[in-house]
Amino acid sequence: GENVEQHPSTLSVQEGDSAVIKCTYSDSASNYFPWYKQELGKRPQLIIDIRSNVGEKKDQRIAVTLNKTAKHFSLHITETQPEDSAVYFCAASQGASGTYKYIFGTGTRLKVLA
Amino acid sequence: DVKVTQSSRYLVKRTGEKVFLECVQDMDHENMFWYRQDPGLGLRLIYFSYDVKMKEKGDIPEGYSVSREKKERFSLILESASTNQTSMYLCASNSGLAGDTQYFGPGTRLTVL
Numbered sequence: 315g316e317n318v319e320q321h322p323s324t325l326s327v328q329e330g331d332s333a334v335i336k337c338t339y340s341d342s343a344s345n346y347f348p349w350y351k352q353e354l355g356k357r358p359q360l361i362i363d364i365r366s367n368v369g370e371k372k373d374q375r376i377a378v379t380l381n382k383t384a385k386h387f388s389l390h391i392t393e394t395q396p397e398d399s400a401v402y403f404c405a406a407s408q409g410a411s412g413t414y415k416y417i418f419g420t421g422t423r424l425k426v427l428a
Numbered sequence: 429d430v431k432v433t434q435s436s437r438y439l440v441k442r443t444g445e446k447v448f449l450e451c452v453q454d455m456d457h458e459n460m461f462w463y464r465q466d467p468g469l470g471l472r473l474i475y476f477s478y479d480v481k482m483k484e485k486g487d488i489p490e491g492y493s494v495s496r497e498k499k500e501r502f503s504l505i506l507e508s509a510s511t512n513q514t515s516m517y518l519c520a521s522n523s524g525l526a527g528d529t530q531y532f533g534p535g536t537r538l539t540v541l
Contacts, residue, residue, distance in 0.1 A: 348529060357518070357532040403470060416530060420470035
């Protein structure tokens with residue numbers, strides 16, 4: 315069935331270094347790929363998204379790249395800060411008949427060490 | 429600003445009890461979703477609704493039912509709670525337009541004893 319694989323499950327980086335989280339999706343019809351950040355005890359919140367007609371999108375220290383041929387997309391965080399510590403989820407939207415169900419990855423726990 | 433609220437942040441119930449989790453959104457969104465979140469398993473879709481009185485099963489609907497009598501409200505029902513339903517439950521909504529973001533509620537941590 316439809317599946318999104320996310321790696322790594324945990325990631326520790328030194329403050330100021332970059333972090334990269336990768337996701338692979340199975341359904342070639344997927345056309346929308348959001349990334350959510352969930353801080354401890356809080357709700358997931360959208361941090362960046364990308365649509366299938368774009369290869370890369372950047373917002374300050376955060377960027378997402380999409381390779382449709384390989385069916386994978388990645389989140390890049392540069393100059394990491396302690397407040398970037400959180401769980402990050404990727405998702406792929408199957409998109410059909412207006413329902414736009416999401417398939418989520420299993421999450422990456424990012425720890426930024428001061 | 430989109431607001432999605434859930435009726436309880438924490439809930440403790442006993443095995444066999446009937447449990448209602450309520451979700452309300454104030455953005456006139458067409459779609460509403462219920463997920464459960466467990467460590468290492470990410471967010472798994474239980475049910476979703478794309479219109480009033482309409483519902484579709486997600487990936488793990490067993491043991492759950494839903495109700496959507498009004499557009500702004502989506503209820504998750506555990507007919508007879510079991511210990512393996514102890515989890516964090518997250519509600520979400522979106523407009524249903526192509527590529528629209530899902531907005532999440534704060535979550536309900538349910539413990540079934």
